[in-house]
Amino acid sequence: DAGVIQSPRHEVTEMGQEVTLRCKPISGHDYLFWYRQTMMRGLELLIYFNNNVPIDDSGMPEDRFSAKMPNASFSTLKIQPSEPRDSAVYFCASSFLAGGLAREQFFGPGTRLTVL
Amino acid sequence: DAKTTQPNSMESNEEEPVHLPCNHSTISGTDYIHWYRQLPSQGPEYVIHGLTSNVNNRMASLAIAEDRKSSTLILHRATLRDAAVYYCILRDDRTGGYQKVTFGTGTKLQVIP
Numbered sequence: 016d017a018g019v020i021q022s023p024r025h026e027v028t029e030m031g032q033e034v035t036l037r038c039k040p041i042s043g044h045d046y047l048f049w050y051r052q053t054m055m056r057g058l059e060l061l062i063y064f065n066n067n068v069p070i071d072d073s074g075m076p077e078d079r080f081s082a083k084m085p086n087a088s089f090s091t092l093k094i095q096p097s098e099p100r101d102s103a104v105y106f107c108a109s110s111f112l113a114g115g116l117a118r119e120q121f122f123g124p125g126t127r128l129t130v131l
Numbered sequence: 132d133a134k135t136t137q138p139n140s141m142e143s144n145e146e147e148p149v150h151l152p153c154n155h156s157t158i159s160g161t162d163y164i165h166w167y168r169q170l171p172s173q174g175p176e177y178v179i180h181g182l183t184s185n186v187n188n189r190m191a192s193l194a195i196a197e198d199r200k201s202s203t204l205i206l207h208r209a210t211l212r213d214a215a216v217y218y219c220i221l222r223d224d225r226t227g228g229y230q231k232v233t234f235g236t237g238t239k240l241q242v243i244p
Contacts, residue, residue: 122174
């Protein structure tokens with residue numbers, strides 16, 4: 016398996032532009048997570064989905080952020096409009112249940128976003 | 132979320148054992164203890180997890196205190212590749228359990244050649 020795939024790996028944009036980050040989870044995983052990592056705040060959970068349905072979006076910073084999961088193999092995180100303080104590394108992770116228990120999360124390589 | 136406390140940093144000599152501590156005094160009875168690590172410029176990766184008993188896998192060992200208020204991740208022979216930030220987190224793994232986890236600041240492990 017290729018693991019969790021994220022694109023793009025690097026994104027540089029100007030303030031005010033729309034940014035879309037993409038994630039393909041591991042096939043068969045029914046949980047998908049979006050995280051953001053900065054030096055100041057560390058690794059923060061933004062939102063997670065179960066079977067394509069958003070379960071907890073309390074970590075989404077504000078209305079400029081939105082996430083969708085139209086099917087089991089694809090999710091997007093959109094920032095519109097982007098601001099310099101959104102500069103961070105964004106990770107996508109996926110997970111599954113086995114034996115009735117939640118299993119470990121598998122992380123993608125991340126997207127490094129720079130907003131100028 | 133139940134909180135964990137870890138030292139900010141630790142050092143180890145290469146090929147020596149490393150004991151990374153984690154305190155979680157407010158752990159609930161259904162919380163599993165998970166360890167992840169993050170190598171430089173990579174996403175976090177799973178290391179090991181346990182509930183009550185000590186656990187071993189190919190990467191590490193997890194020693195859990197009898198009262199479950201603390202745990203220790205043991206790397207038996209540290210290599211340069213083990214230099215990373217190690218996160219101790221708590222999560223209720225039961226089906227339908229709330230999946231939100233808090234990673235905290237972790238312990239940055241430096242391995243000295």
